[in-house]
Amino acid sequence: GENVEQHPSTLSVQEGDSAVIKCTYSDSASNYFPWYKQELGKRPQLIIDIRSNVGEKKDQRIAVTLNKTAKHFSLHITETQPEDSAVYFCAASPGSGGYQKVTFGTGTKLQVIP
């Protein structure tokens, strides 16, 4: 089965700096890679996703990059703000066919220091 590793487990940055979270996956059949943000005491929510036919995707201050050859993908947050503080999860899924199981990484707790 798929195995998703995520680093670092915790990350502290100063407000305004950038934050990068990296994930690797094991199953070459995976071609859908979502990122979820979970604020303290809240539910995980999708913030951005990328598919294997795309190398990079941006949405305002967040961007994801994917290197399918190396089987790794990353989340980049620029100009961090205190409200970016949360746990971030990467995930991988085959993304095609009838049903796809999503395998989550172990999470990164991001703290943005004002």
Add this chain to the structure above:
Amino acid sequence: DTAVSQTPKYLVTQMGNDKSIKCEQNLGHDTMYWYKQDSKKFLKIMFSYNNKELIINETVPNRFSPKSPDKAHLNLHINSLELGDSAVYFCASSHGSSGRARETQYFGPGTRLLVL
């Protein structure tokens, strides 16, 4: 207009008891899931149903029994609760049939279970 709802939000109970958690989604999705999030925040899938049929059953003790009366509901019954069952249980749903965003999972607010 809650998309995915769960009840109860908090559940405190004694070891050995049996309890149920209910989940409902009004998004018209055909796939629903149960996840367990432990104290280290790991999100682990437990079960998944597609159109009321069980399609994923991870290595979960058989004290846990999901039930899907229709595709908008997925309940979780837990027998003989143990201390290690203490966690946050999230229900989620996704549109598994077709469409570009079909894999996006929409999570419920979570049920915080504490077994004493």
